[in-house]
Structure formats: C-alpha cells, structure tokens
Amino acid sequence: MEQKTPSKNNWLMTIWRTIRVPLLAILSALLVGAVILLVSGADPLKAYAALFKGAFGNANYLKRTLEKTTPLIFAGLSVTFAFKAGLFNIGAQGQLLMGAITAGFLGFAIKGLPPVLHIVLALLGGCAAGAFYGLIPGLLRSYSGAHEVITTIMLNYIAINLTDYLADGPWKDRSGTNVIARLPLIEDSARIPFFGPVPVGFIIAILIAFIIWYMLERTNFGFEINSVGLNSHASRYAGMKTKLLMTSALVVAGLLAGFGGSVETLGVVGRFQPGFNAGLGFDGITVALLGRSNPFGVILSSLLLGAMKGGANVMQFDAKVPHEIIDVIQSMMLFFVTADLVIRKLFRIIKDTGGEVTLTAGWGQK
Amino acid sequence: MTVGVMNNGKIRRRPAWASPLIFGVIVIAVAVFSFMKNPSVTEAVMSAMIRFAVPLMLGALCGIYCERAGIVNIGIEGQMLLSAFTAYMTNVWTGNLILALLAGALTGALLGYFLAVISIKLKLNQIIGGTVINILAIGITGFFYQVGMTTKGKFGPIRLGPLAKIPLVGPVLFNNPPITYIAFLMVIISHIIFFHTRWGLRTRAVGEHPRAADTLGIDVFKTRYLNTIIGGALAGLAGAFLTLEGVGTFERNMTNGRGFIALAVMIFGKWNPIGSALAALLFGLANALQTQLQFMGINIPHQFIGMIPYALTIVVVSGFIGRSRPPAAEGTPYEKE
Numbered sequence: 001m002e003q004k005t006p007s008k009n010n011w012l013m014t015i016w017r018t019i020r021v022p023l024l025a026i027l028s029a030l031l032v033g034a035v036i037l038l039v040s041g042a043d044p045l046k047a048y049a050a051l052f053k054g055a056f057g058n059a060n061y062l063k064r065t066l067e068k069t070t071p072l073i074f075a076g077l078s079v080t081f082a083f084k085a086g087l088f089n090i091g092a093q094g095q096l097l098m099g100a101i102t103a104g105f106l107g108f109a110i111k112g113l114p115p116v117l118h119i120v121l122a123l124l125g126g127c128a129a130g131a132f133y134g135l136i137p138g139l140l141r142s143y144s145g146a147h148e149v150i151t152t153i154m155l156n157y158i159a160i161n162l163t164d165y166l167a168d169g170p171w172k173d174r175s176g177t178n179v180i181a182r183l184p185l186i187e188d189s190a191r192i193p194f195f196g197p198v199p200v201g202f203i204i205a206i207l208i209a210f211i212i213w214y215m216l217e218r219t220n221f222g223f224e225i226n227s228v229g230l231n232s233h234a235s236r237y238a239g240m241k242t243k244l245l246m247t248s249a250l251v252v253a254g255l256l257a258g259f260g261g262s263v264e265t266l267g268v269v270g271r272f273q274p275g276f277n278a279g280l281g282f283d284g285i286t287v288a289l290l291g292r293s294n295p296f297g298v299i300l301s302s303l304l305l306g307a308m309k310g311g312a313n314v315m316q317f318d319a320k321v322p323h324e325i326i327d328v329i330q331s332m333m334l335f336f337v338t339a340d341l342v343i344r345k346l347f348r349i350i351k352d353t354g355g356e357v358t359l360t361a362g363w364g365q366k
Numbered sequence: 367m368t369v370g371v372m373n374n375g376k377i378r379r380r381p382a383w384a385s386p387l388i389f390g391v392i393v394i395a396v397a398v399f400s401f402m403k404n405p406s407v408t409e410a411v412m413s414a415m416i417r418f419a420v421p422l423m424l425g426a427l428c429g430i431y432c433e434r435a436g437i438v439n440i441g442i443e444g445q446m447l448l449s450a451f452t453a454y455m456t457n458v459w460t461g462n463l464i465l466a467l468l469a470g471a472l473t474g475a476l477l478g479y480f481l482a483v484i485s486i487k488l489k490l491n492q493i494i495g496g497t498v499i500n501i502l503a504i505g506i507t508g509f510f511y512q513v514g515m516t517t518k519g520k521f522g523p524i525r526l527g528p529l530a531k532i533p534l535v536g537p538v539l540f541n542n543p544p545i546t547y548i549a550f551l552m553v554i555i556s557h558i559i560f561f562h563t564r565w566g567l568r569t570r571a572v573g574e575h576p577r578a579a580d581t582l583g584i585d586v587f588k589t590r591y592l593n594t595i596i597g598g599a600l601a602g603l604a605g606a607f608l609t610l611e612g613v614g615t616f617e618r619n620m621t622n623g624r625g626f627i628a629l630a631v632m633i634f635g636k637w638n639p640i641g642s643a644l645a646a647l648l649f650g651l652a653n654a655l656q657t658q659l660q661f662m663g664i665n666i667p668h669q670f671i672g673m674i675p676y677a678l679t680i681v682v683v684s685g686f687i688g689r690s691r692p693p694a695a696e697g698t699p700y701e702k703e
Contacts (some may be wrong), residue, residue, distance in 0.1 A: 040509070138682070146684040151684075157676045159675045165669035259463050282497055282501060322509045324506075326505070327505025327508065328509060334504075335498045338498075360546075
C-alpha cells in the first residue's frame with residue numbers, strides 16, 4: 001500500500017509502475033520455461049546460464065545478440081506505431097519481407113556505386129517497398145472498411161509466396177554452386193558495416209526509435225495519430241482527417257518494418273534468403289506489448305528477445321536444450337504481459353497506472 | 367452491408383454459398399468432360415483436390431464455430447500444429463490410430479478452451495490470444511520433437527460398398543480414409559446446426575448481438591465456451607489429418623500456413639460451413655491442377671497458385687465483389703450488466 005502515498009521521486013514511481021507488469025511477466029514466463037525444462041529432464045539454471053553466456057559472454061556473442069535485436073526493434077516500432085493509431089499491424093512480417101527482398105535486389109543488381117550511396121539507395125528502396133505494403137491495408141481499411149487484421153494476414157502470405165517466387169525464379173542466385181532459392185550476395189558497397197561488435201544497423205535502429213518517440217510525443221502528426229487511436233469518432237468531429245491518418249499510420253508502420261528487413265539483409269545476412277526472417281512480424285507484436293507501446297520500451301524488450309535468440313544456439317550446445325524453448329518462453333511473455341489481470345492477481349498488485357496499451361477489437365468492428 | 371439486393375422494399379438474400387456453388391458447378395462440368403477424355407488423370411487430380419481441401423475444411427469449420435459465437439480465432443494454425451504433434455506422438459507410443467485421432471481432437475479442444483478463457487474470462491485481446499497459441503505451438507512441438515521416431519502406419523482408405531464403384535465419383539468420394547469422411551459429415555452437420563437448430567440460432571445471436579441474446583435468457587458465456595471448444599476439436603481433427611492420413615509423419619512447422627488458408631477459406635465462404643467447404647475444394651483444385659500441369663510440362667509457379675486464397679480473401683473483405691461480412695460482435699469481450 002506504500003505506493004499510494006505521494007512521494008517526492010514521483011517520476012521514479014511512475015517508471016516503476018509502468019515497468020513492473022512487464023518485468024513480472026518476463027519473470028513468470030521464465031518460470032514457466034523452467035518448469036517445462038524440469039519436466040523434460042534438463043536443468044533450468046544451467047540452461048538459463050548458458051543462454052546468458054551465449055547472449056553476452058564475449059564480443060562475438062554480443063555482436064550476434066545485437067544483430068538479432070536490430071530487426072526486432074524495427075518490427076516492434078512498426079507494431080507500436082500502428083497501435084497508437086488504434087490499428088493492429090499483423091502485417092509487419094510481409095512488409096519486412098518486401099523491404100528485405102527489395103534491398104537485397106538493389107544490393108546485388110546495382111554495381112559500381114560508392115559505398116554510402118549504395119547503402120542509402122538500397123535502404124530507401126526497402127523502406128519504399130515496406131511503405132507500399134503498408135499502404136494497401138491502410139487504404140483498404142480507411143476506404144472500404146476491410147479490417148486490417150484480415151488484410152495484413154493475407155498480405156503476409158502473399159508476400160511469402162511472392163518473395164519465394166522471386167528468389168527461386170527471376171532473381172535467383174545463378175552461380176554454379178547454388179541449388180537453393182536465394183538471391184545473390186549483395187555487393188560489398190551495399191554492406192552496412194560494424195562498429196567493433198556493434199552493428200551500425202543497431203545504431204540506426206536506436207536513432208529511429210528516438211525519431212518515432214519524438215514524432216509521437218512532440219509533433220502535431222503524432223498527436224493526431226494518438227488521438228485517432230484513443231477515439232476516432234471524437235477525432236473526426238474535432239476536424240481531423242481520420243481516414244488519411246489511419247492510412248498514413250499503416251504506411252509509417254510498413255516503412256519501419258521494411259526498413260528493418262532492409263537492415264537485416266544489408267547488415268546481417270548479406271543477401272535475401274526465404275525463411276531467414278520467419279516469425280519476425282509476430283516477434284514485433286511481443287516486443288511492442290512488452291515495451292508497453294513505447295519506443296524506448298521497444299528497445300529494451302528487443303534487447304531481451306534478441307539476447308534470447310542470440311544465446312539460444314550456445315544454450316542448445318552447452319546445456320543440450322532445444323532452442324525452441326525460447327518460443328515457448330516468448331509466447332508466455334506475450335500471454336502474461338497482455339494478461340496483466342493474471343499478473344496482478346498473482347503478485348497482488350491492486351492498481352496499475354501508466355503505460356496502458358489501447359488495443360483494437362476484433363474484425364467485427366469498424 | 368447485407369448480402370442481397372433491395373427489391374420493392376424487400377431484401378432478397380442471396381445465400382452465402384451461392385458464388386462458391388457456381389464455381390462448384392463449373393468444376394464438376396470440367397471434371398466430367400476431362401474424365402471422358404482421360405479417366406485416370408482426372409481421378410488423380412480430384413483425389414488430390416480432396417486431400418488438400420480436407421484440413422482446410424476442418425480448419426475453416428473451427429473458425430466458423432468460434433467466430434459465429436463472437437470469438438476471433440487466428441490461432442487455428444497453432445491448434446492444428448500442436449494437435450498434429452500429439453496425434454503423431456500418440457500413434458508412436460500406442461500404435462492405436464483411433465486413440466491418436468482422439469488425442470488430436472482433444473488437444474485442439476484444450477487449446478480452444480485456452481482461447482475461450484483468454485477471451486471470455488480474462489477479456490484479453492483475442493488476436494493476441496491467437497498469436498500466443500501460434501507461437502506456443504511452434505515452441506512446444508519443436509522442443510519435444512525428436513527426429514527418427516517411427517509409427518506403425520496411417521489410416522488407410524475405407525471403401526463404402528457399392529458407392530465406391532460409381533465411375534469418377536466412387537474412387538474420389540467414397541474410397542477415403544476416415545477423417546475425410548468425418549470432415550464432409552461435419553460440414554453438413556454444422557450447416558444444419560447453425561441454420562436449422564436452436565443451438566445454432568443462439569450461437570449466431572451471441573455473435574451478432576450478445577446483449578440482446580443475454581436479455582432473452584441465452585447464456586452468452588456458456589455458448590461462447592462451448593463453440594470455441596468444439597471449434598478447437600475440429601482444428602484438432604485437421605491436425606490429426608495431417609499426421610494420421612495426409613503425410614503420415616510429423617515435421618517441424620508442418621502446418622505451413624494451412625491454418626491461415628483455413629481462415630481465408632472461412633472468410634471467402636462467408637462464415638458459412640457449406641460455402642467454406644466449397645471454397646476449400648476450389649483452392650484444393652487449384653493446387654491439384656498446378657501439380658498436374660507441372661507433370662504435363664506446363665509450369666505455373668506454385669507460388670502464384672498459393673497466393674490465390676489470400677488475394678481472393680482481400681477482394682471479398684474489401685467488398686469489390688460481393689462483400690463478406692463478419693459477425694458483428696466479434697472480438698469484443700462481453701460484460702454482463
């Protein structure tokens with residue numbers, strides 16, 4: 001009950017109240033993971049220790065963790081931005097794929113450009129492809145009423161099929177040794193470099209998170225997006241162009257996801273290869289909700305999930321634990337952070353303030 | 367928003383299965399024609415169509431039960447995957463196919479119950495609930511699956527006596543393994559349930575306007591729980607089909623998006639069992655034809671065939687051709703007054 005007495009360090013209290021539910025959700029998810037590990041006869045402490053070692057143990061491990069974190073930040077920001085406008089972007093996966101393949105294509109098809117210019121061009125192409133892929137559900141939602149959850153799910157699978165086709169057809173790597181469906185390696189001039197163990201893509205991601213935060217909290221556009229998300233009817237009566245705002249929210253969301261896909265292609269994988277980024281769109285949902293739909297929260301939660309993904313291989317090798325346990329823990333984190341009711345009951349937190357996430361309802365609503 | 371046209375102040379309703387039915391008639395005409403020219407190929411294509419369509423039909427039925435009662439279920443994929451796994455494991459351990467089938471259905475039903483608790487009791491966002499199921503299923507199946515397990519076999523076809531002797535129709539429809547028959551039966555039974563029984567009427571009422579239903583004494587929560595659980599069991603059958611009839615073994619992430627195609631099939635079939643079944647058969651046929659054309663040297667990239675269900679779904683939800691409209695109260699938790 002101490003929480004109710006007003007204290008001088010009020011902002012610390014606010015931060016604590018915002019992060020305690022995600023923290024407890026993470027803890028609960030790890031506990032569920034530990035139980036499953038125990039049941040399967042593995043030692044949870046050993047497994048988690050190996051996971052931690054694999055994520056941060058040395059410079060190489062750290063590098064891989066940051067590589068895994070980077071696209072998660074973008075996907076999380078994409079989902080977050082749509083959430084703010086009251087839209088559920090299940091389509092980050094498809095937008096990311098479209099961005100990744102466009103960047104991969106520009107990365108190998110254009111030759112003889114100076115490095116920085118080539119990177120910028122490929123990134124722009126990837127962003128544009130992602131933005132276009134966000135524009136479709138945006139327009140459909142605003143002007144025909146088709147719910148974005150349905151259309152983005154369908155667009156995801158169209159993107160999977162389309163990129164598979166391109167990678168196995170017209171844009172396939174035709175070099176003699178290659179038999180699988182993938183694009184050729186990108187030119188060296190299109191590769192995003194490293195800063196010691198820190199990928200430059202990661203730094204870009206942090207910068208973008210700042211920009212998105214600024215946009216949402218300090219600009220008119222951001223204000224209008226937030227207001228549409230809180231109450232689109234009221235916003236329309238206040239004179240806002242709600243349809244245009246919803247469309248542009250999905251365009252920005254698509255752009256961010258496309259950006260993430262491009263950064264992954266240009267900075268990590270070095271080419272487009274189908275299946276390499278499967279599931280990232282859903283990871284984006286987890287990351288956005290764990291981060292309480294706050295760009296800085298997204299960075300932190302991406303680091304967490306990125307560390308889990310980065311350390312999974314070492315865990316599998318050292319502790320002989322299949323890396324899929326990460327998916328189980330992730331799904332539980334998603335469950336507990338959304339089911340804050342459960343968390344609050346378990347840990348007897350009476351009232352929760354700050355960082356509430358407004359979510360859209362199902363596709364029956366307009 | 368209604369499906370139909372105004373005519374002298376009366377709304378003349380076009381049934382939801384009308385447009386898929388037109389497709390169906392065309393398909394049958396083409397099939398009969400090609401059967402006269404080349405019986406064995408036609409039979410093969412038609413059988414492949416059925417094999418592809420059955421899990422989609424069952425998955426779409428799962429969606430219909432949940433969504434008609436007002437629960438959005440995007441976790442069909444996960445329900446199918448985990449059920450496929452438990453059915454497979456039961457088959458590995460016991461060698462009893464009936465037990466394996468029941469294990470699959472039970473797993474689906476349990477996940478349906480999980481989704482129901484998430485959406486009814488905890489009042490969580492149902493789309494996140496479905497996402498949790500999907501990620502969880504990938505994690506659990508991947509974690510517990512080990513390569514190199516073997517089973518004693520899978521369901522074989524059961525000939526339905528003289529019916530199986532009818533040319534074309536017999537081998538395609540009446541010489542199938544059991545889950546295929548169950549799927550077709552469930553489509554018909556579900557259609558009768560939804561449109562000709564009190565339970566169905568109540569379910570639809572709960573999905574469209576729960577408050578009104580509640581006022582009339584219908585137990586909204588019970589209706590939603592039961593329908594979501596039944597739906598889950600059907601998705602479980604779809605999963606069991608994959609490991610016990612279709613492929614015969616388990617592979618990591620073997621559903622491969624079928625749960626989402628089922629969702630597309632459901633929407634394309636306008637939340638109607640027969641409409642969805644016809645849609646599933648249509649997509650099944652497209653796939654079967656693509657494979658057949660490949661044998662004949664005509665190569666349409668399979669990815670383009672793969673896109674059809676999704677593209678058509680976007681078209682129908684956008685109302686470009688005959689709008690497909692979801693139940694009105696879908697996705698919103700019900701609060702009793």
